[in-house]
Each structure stands twice: as C-alpha cells, then as structure tokens.
Amino acid sequence: MQLDQSSQISMQSSASSEKSDGVAAVDRALHVATTLANAPRGLTLSELANITTMYKSTLLRLLSSLERAGLVTHRADKRYALGSLAFMFGRSYEQAHGLKGAIQPILQWLVDQGTESPSFHVRHDRERRLCLIRVDSNHSTLDRVRTGDMLPLHRGAAGKVITTLDSAIQAQVPAPSDLIFTSFGERDPLCAAIAAPVFGPSMLLLGAISVSGPLERFSELAVERMKGLVLAAAQSATRSLGGNW
Structure with a gap:
C-alpha cells in the first residue's frame, strides 16, 4: 500500500525532528562534559545548572547517560567530575598526538x-x-x-x-x-x-x-x-x- 503525500511529508518531518533532537542532545551532553573538563574540582548540580543554563531535570538525564558511558562520575562529595572514559580519551589523544x-x-x-x-x-x-x-x-x-x-x-x-x-x-x-x-x-x-x-x-x-x-x-x-x-x-x-x- 502506498502512502499518500501528506503521510510521507508527516513521516519525513517526524524523522527530521527526531534527528534534530538527537543532535541537540549530543550537543548538550558535550557541553556538560566540556564544562566539567574546565572545572578540576568538580561541580555540583546547581553549579552545573548555573554555568550551562540548563534545567536541573535536563542535566540529570544527560548526566545519567554520561555516567553509564563512564565519561562522568558522581563523587562522594556530591560533585560531578569527568570519569574513566575521559582518561582513556586523554591517553588515546596523547598516543595519537x-x-x-x-x-x-x-x-x-x-x-x-x-x-x-x-x-x-x-x-x-x-x-x-x-x-x-x-x-x-x-x-x-x-x-x-x-x-x-x-x-x-x-x-x-x-x-x-x-x-x-x-x-x-x-x-x-x-x-x-x-x-x-x-x-x-x-x-x-x-x-x-x-x-x-x-x-x-x-x-x-x-x-x-x-x-x-x-x-x-x-x-x-x-x-x-x-x-x-x-x-x-x-x-x-x-x-x-x-x-x-
């Protein structure tokens, strides 16, 4: 069964929106990681929110994903900092450059x-x-x-x-x-x-x-x-x- 033109446009628009949302999420996650990289002492959630101007709820979702990947760690002092994956990136960068x-x-x-x-x-x-x-x-x-x-x-x-x-x-x-x-x-x-x-x-x-x-x-x-x-x-x-x- 063929889709009519309006359905095709709707699906294309939906796919474009999902792609845009995905890219935006990556951009926000990288912004969080870069912010932490510039804060050697780590940052609290409130400090991250102030610097990145993101909502805490958004930050918590991003931080959760970054923690699962090992790029961010939540320390005992309640501060967020770069995790072991960042060290691996750094070691790889040092070897490459x-x-x-x-x-x-x-x-x-x-x-x-x-x-x-x-x-x-x-x-x-x-x-x-x-x-x-x-x-x-x-x-x-x-x-x-x-x-x-x-x-x-x-x-x-x-x-x-x-x-x-x-x-x-x-x-x-x-x-x-x-x-x-x-x-x-x-x-x-x-x-x-x-x-x-x-x-x-x-x-x-x-x-x-x-x-x-x-x-x-x-x-x-x-x-x-x-x-x-x-x-x-x-x-x-x-x-x-x-x-x-």
Whole structure:
C-alpha cells in the first residue's frame, strides 16, 4: 500500500525532528562534559545548572547517560567530575598526538640555547602539580627537580601559570596579557624559575613549560633573555599540540 503525500511529508518531518533532537542532545551532553573538563574540582548540580543554563531535570538525564558511558562520575562529595572514559580519551589523544613527543624536543631546544633546566608541569590535584617531563641543563649545578616529582601548586612559576590560567578559564574572563610568570625563592629559597602556558585545542590549558635553576644565575639580563626563549618554546609547543596562542 502506498502512502499518500501528506503521510510521507508527516513521516519525513517526524524523522527530521527526531534527528534534530538527537543532535541537540549530543550537543548538550558535550557541553556538560566540556564544562566539567574546565572545572578540576568538580561541580555540583546547581553549579552545573548555573554555568550551562540548563534545567536541573535536563542535566540529570544527560548526566545519567554520561555516567553509564563512564565519561562522568558522581563523587562522594556530591560533585560531578569527568570519569574513566575521559582518561582513556586523554591517553588515546596523547598516543595519537604525542604530548611527550611534542614537548621533549622543545625542552631540549631550550637547553641548546643555554637556558636553565626546562620542565613541563601539569596540574595533579588542588594542591600539587606534576613534573611530567624534565631535561637537565648543561650547567654544572642544577636544581633538584625530576620527572615524576610532585611540587606545590601555589608556589613557583609553573604553579602560577596553572592556577592563574585555570582561574581565568573558570571565571570566563580574559587571560592576563603577559603570559610569562616568574618566581624567585618561592618554592626553594635558593632557586628561581620562569614559566609560560601551553594550550591545546579550544584553548584547553595543557600545562606549563618552565626553566629553573640556582637563584644566583637569574641575573636581570639572564631573566630577560630566558623569558623570550620560554615564550617561544610555549608558543611552539602550543602549535604542535593543535592549540592557538
């Protein structure tokens, strides 16, 4: 039996509507996941509703689906955060785009320019940052930072980069115009550092490139020279990882 023209139009309209609703649901779910990705401490349902401007009932349906997929987890403190699937995505992204492969040559380039020892730092939790990659300089005396070290998040140049930029992103305000940060004797009274941010796609803050070493070698002239080199390194790393400066 053939359908008349009005029935066909009705079915096409219904299919189009369902397709549109499905795409909209995916868009909303991705918006929720992206919001959580920009909130390292996690968010309550009320906070999510305020940021996304979605109804709580809508959010609960989306969060339930995201939880089943493992992309979101509902923690014991009643906050929502990214789940294990996000870690798998991140690991796959790192393998595909080579975070270490992109950063390590740039750190070596800094050493070849005669800077202090360069490192790449990422946020670990609310209080600490992780030294993910480290290359020692050619100087005879070095500061005591190694790959895998946990360092204070709120002290040191790299920590300033992460906390300042994360705060700007969460508050949805422009980042500081000067993206070079320095520290002199903050984390270690005998050491100094210079750092700049590295961004990924969609202005995601990936971490901070820093150079650090004995405070006595951070003369005014040396600091000005290394600032330019660190900034160039951060810009190069950002481009390599698909970000925009």
